[in-house]
Amino acid sequence: MKKSPKTIQALDFATGRRPTWCPGCGDNAIWTALRTALANLQQPPEKTVIVYGIGCSGNMANFVKVYGFHGLHGRGIPVAEAVKIANPELTVIVVGGDGDGLGEGLGHFIHSLRGNHDITYLMLDNQVYGLTTGQTSPTSPQGYKSKSTPAGVIELPINPVALALAARGTFVARGFAGDLPHLTSLIMEALTHRGFSYVDILQPCVTFNHLSTYEWFSERVRKITGNEAAGDRERAIALAETADQLPIGVFYQESRTTYHESIQPPSKTVRSMSELSVRAIDSLIDEFR
């Protein structure tokens, strides 16, 4: 059967640069899942924007051929929000780590959820700060010992799925780098959802996190079954809070008007491509006469 030359493939999203992640790093799998998901959806690369945070996950910027923006640590979300407002025809994705998104960037995360900005947020969650060589992260378990918390971290970990649900997220999901097909289809669902799509992607850090290994994850990760959360935010939170379990799949999904659909002037036109000319200001001046 002749393949259509116009078919978008996972390889079309590769830049030709070899990933620099450690062998066995979950980022390799997540990178593959993302490109596969985009290709499966026939998402044109030139209509795709990925905003990256800073961390090992952010280095993905060099390996995906789309319009990329490798921003500041924790500050990817506001960049992405404005890109979507500028041109709602773009598919806008944020890729960042747990430190980037729940440490430095926690505020932006919550506000974007409550605003239902139509972006897809992939949080590459390895429960450690990899790129800065192994410090504790907001999702590290209580007591986690690292070079920055040698006595064991005092705080309880953030549960980002529960947090996203409480912050009124309209699509809240969790995936696992150890289950590539499941993750790929989860990312596709996230990309298709209209509104803020959050996917907490569990992964090991083979170099620094000797606690949360693939074995450790396999003892806790299990798929959400059909009826468990059943479109109920409270049940979804309870599910997310289940002790010693890391359910993966979609916890909750609802339809709610997205941010850019609510703003004035309306986003009907692609603003960023519009011709600009000097605007008339006579009506503005009148109020000051």
Added chain:
Amino acid sequence: MGIKSTGDVMTRIIAEHGWCVYDYSEYPSLIRGGHNTYHVRAGTSAVRSTVRSAQILVALNEDTVRLDFPVVAAGGAILYDSDELDPDTVAAHRDDVHYIGLPLRALAVESGGSAVYFDTVAIGASLAALAGSIDIAERVVARHFSSKGKSVAESNAAAARRGFAYVRERWPNVLGSELTVQDAPKRIVIAGNEALGIGAIAGGLQFFAAYPMTPATSLLQYLARVGPDHGVVVKHAEDEIGAVNMAIGGAYAGLRTMTGTSGGGFSLMVESLGLAAMTETPLVIVNAQRPGPATGLPTWTEQSDLRFIVHAAQGEFPRIVLAPGNASECFTLGAEALNYAERFQLPVIILTDKLLAESQESVEPFSTKHLTIDRGKRITLAAAKKLSSYSRYAVAADGISPQAVPGLPNTMFLANSDEHDEQGFSDESAGNRQRMVEKRASKLTTAADELPQPMLHGPPEAEVTFVGWGSTMGAVLDAMDILARRGVRANFLRFVVLWPFPAEYAEAVLKRSSLTILVENNSQGQLGGLIREMIGEELNFHILKYDGRPFVPGEIAEQVLELVT
């Protein structure tokens, strides 16, 4: 109504008589209470600054008598509610002042309104003392209250009329001068923030994100109110770091964007300033200064962020720093900053301050005749379709590489906060790093050739050369008028572009000046330090004010007269 409204009404009444006005308000960082004053200064020709003496002090509470009675000029008047206040119990009696005490609240009720209209009675009463036109006052008062319904508008107009009649009857020609109606060209009365907002709208602003912070807040609120009907999306962001990154994201995607804040908010935006520079994304930030450090004096004025702004953020990169001197320049630079940001693909910072942002002045209605939109080197859709490769950061003689935006075919690139190669991919090699540092730096050289030179007010040669920037413009120009009347010739070298520093022009002027006097609203003479650094020239004398208040022309002129005589 509050003092702000009362004062604004007074400003507009006087303006409608055809006079030039300049107002200035002082208020503490509180919602209720504290000492709040509103100064309205009027003249038949341009009024550009405030002063510390008044023909009329309208004292609506005891604090005002206690704190401000000394500012009443000899022959002037204090106006107050005689049922509520007895100035003699608060301040030493002055024989050279007229005491206009009238039952403001009782008159308000008598005129058919509520006692709360006492300040409108005071407006009418003041106008009588000034021998102005009550017809004009009624018109302005009715217009001011029109949004509150016909009944409220009419009651207030009646209250003003009552106050006017009462004073005219009992204190005829009290001040011996008249607020005559002038046959004047139509002017507008506007403050710096609103002027800047209008300029930005004229200049094609499409997205404004900000977080409230005095004295930049009224820029956000003005744009939020009028922006959407003029093509501007306005976002009140969750914090300043969100605001500036939204502005950057919007510009990356092809919009004309801006954010505005004060020094503390700018401090939060500093890392992102570098992000804009590193990714060569256009960005305009307004910093409406106030006294710092930290929370400082939120509602007062100072111009002490100069060094901070010129150097902010880690590393070395090009930026443009602009300093409007009055509302008209706020309008022009509000538009031009957007052009500079996109033409040179770098951050542009507009420095204003509380005095400039919030004082209203009479100006000629703004015209867009001389404005153009220059979006710089940009890849069009037609051009993109023909490309087989694209380097966003291609090294160029002028340092500026054409900008593509997401959505265009064939021009995908990475905007990277890491040091990067010509396509934007992270690159740590020595050669690339050096090349990229030079590419970015060369944009500043390009900009320096195209940006406007400093202003030289007054004659090319003079005994005294004032040196300054920003909102001190009005007081310095007025001081020059005072000095001229005393036989001292002065000119004024005023920097509008602070960075790239216009060394050549400045040096030429300063080298031929006999006595150079820095006038700055800060304690360290920051511009003086910058001049010394860039030209090697130490200014002769510093007149510095750092008490949170603006200069008045008299204090500048006095100090100069002491020097030269």
